[in-house]
Amino acid sequence: MNIQAKHYKLQDDELLIAYSQYFGAFDMPDNHMHDTFELYYLMSGERNYFIKDRLYQLRKGDIVFIPKYELHRTLAAGTPHHDRFLIEFSERLFWETIGESYDEILLRPYLRGIRTFRPKPEEQLVLDGIVYRIIRDLKHPQTAHALQVKLLAIDVMLFLARCLERYAEDDSESDPPIHRKISDIAAYINTHYMCPLTLAQLSETFSLSPHYISRIFKEKTGFSFIQYLTYVRIGEAKRLLRESDRKVLEIADQVGFENLAHFNRVFKQTVQLSPSQYRRMSGSPLSP
Template sequence: MKDTTSFSYGAEDDEFYIDHIKRTEPFERNNHFHSNYEIYYLFSGHRMYFIKDRSYAISAGDLVFINKNDVHKTSGTGDPLHERIVINFSDQFIGPDHYLHDPFLFTPFHHNSSVISLKLQDQIAVQAIFGKLEKELKEQSRGFHMYTKHLLVELLLFSARYLEKHETAPFEHASPLHKKISDIVQHINRHYAEQMTLTTLSEQFFISPYYLSRAFKDITSFSFIEYLNFTRIKEAQKLLRETNDKIIEVAQQVGFENIAHFGRVFKKQTKLAPLEYRKLKL
């Protein structure tokens, strides 16, 4: 049996995208981030989800909210069989200028945990909304664009109210090692512009370089240097979009001492040279 797509509409970088798939083969999503919000719902199976600076064990009935520009990646936990649905949407789709917009709707994206574990009756309610969305986008009857936005608002409102009415269990790391790696990731997120090595981190967090290297990869799916460079390039992209700083200044601000090395790493991650990226995004 091969992976089967139940429904897909749009592309990931569109204003609105939805993808429903059942997988039977091992699958890992590349580490990535994007400027759209993401909602992920697991119908069946189990997954690991690394989001921003911590790993979550996801089970059937879990609803996941990923804020825009947060690094995230899914990976397996053993049995690859799982069914999930993903929605991406932009600020343009239902942003501050839209008449349906309300800051309360975005509460789940700013909660202290990215995951809501729903009870059975709430799973049924959420799945009904997903079903209506798929039906509306398949049929594309007159006014379907408007109704799609209303259904998205219904999902967001349901989730925000759920968080308001239910005490969610405090997030707990899967193990002390998971907590230590999360602490290290948070440190990198704050100090990426400083010079750091695996050795200096291992000394600071009292863990051997070999064990740190192995655990970091196992838990985050990044090697240490991959994550450090990923974080630096992500910030460089922001600076190239939002400032007029010279390329060499941007490189230095995010922690690169060598402009040629910065250019190589930037192009490897974005498929564009820094100057090409700036011109494209202006």
């Protein structure tokens, strides 16, 4: 199917606000992981959203919270068209705009591991009122004031934080069995990535054929088994490069690579930087 899309956005150093309309069944083409927090609001249609090791079925009105450095990808679901609104932001947004004291409130869903939330109908009316004001300004940037749009985006996050204080996270047992199986497989990879992992091992562990695991994992998450294993390993390597003083050789071994040359090659293919370059670019005070 031919995909058409319309995109509207406002972006600066600490904030991205974007609204997109997709006409046709769209799958995010690449893996997605960034050093900012993300709030995703599905305004129409249905989507499958894979985050780290779990697959979520989204429908109109659902909110998704994605922390920094967490692998995620959206995939087509039951409807061919969808609209989505998102905010990507760093902690600097609070420090520079409304003060550091709001960190604990606005980051609460990310720090508590809440990934999806569906506001009640009356709350969604309030939310849509704010979001549509932002979209109007995104569509007419020549008359919009950037600071006003930014403050409205913060208002969205603050409103949702207040809503979340009143409700518990949805029970994951409502997930379809195949989604729970995919989540189990992804969680297994996330806890065994440092070991030599193969489809044959997964087949034995989960009592499913290698072909079935390969097909269904790709179909439901958008990642092949090898792609996902690689992203998990490289994601952990990036964390260690940012947060530890371990040598690159030690990190390569710790995340499951058999030799340094292979690790360096895969890291550069995935991140577009060598491990040492990434460590410097990340602002880590630690030497490579």
